[in-house]
Amino acid sequence: MSTRIVKCPNCGVFNTNREYCKNCNTLISHKKKREIKAAEVKQEQIDEAIEELENPNLAERLKQSPNAFYRAIGWIIYSVITVVSAIGAGLAWLIAMVAAG
Ligand SMILES: [Zn+2]
Secondary structure (H helix, E strand, C coil): CCCCEEECCCCCCEEECCCECCCCCCECCHHHHHHHHHHHHHHHHHHHHHHHHCCHHHHHHHHCCCCHHHHHHHHHHHHHHHHHHHHCHHHHHHHHHHHHC
């Protein structure tokens, strides 16, 4: 394993093979920063996809509609929410990717 010495941009202390500054605990690993950033972007997309699908007012309103066509759409949305919730973030992420084109 190679030795990486990184100077903390916050307090100027030199750190060896650390992701966080030993003095002030600032994140100093660029690789770690990128990983966190990527994870944040991914989580945002998942949240957006879930929020869009889990619009309970829309599904409930449609299910209550006197119009059979809208009721059917309401049930489809309701089913999709149920399936997505069951399968979890993996599918939500996939939907986010598809939606993002
Ligand atoms: Zn520091």
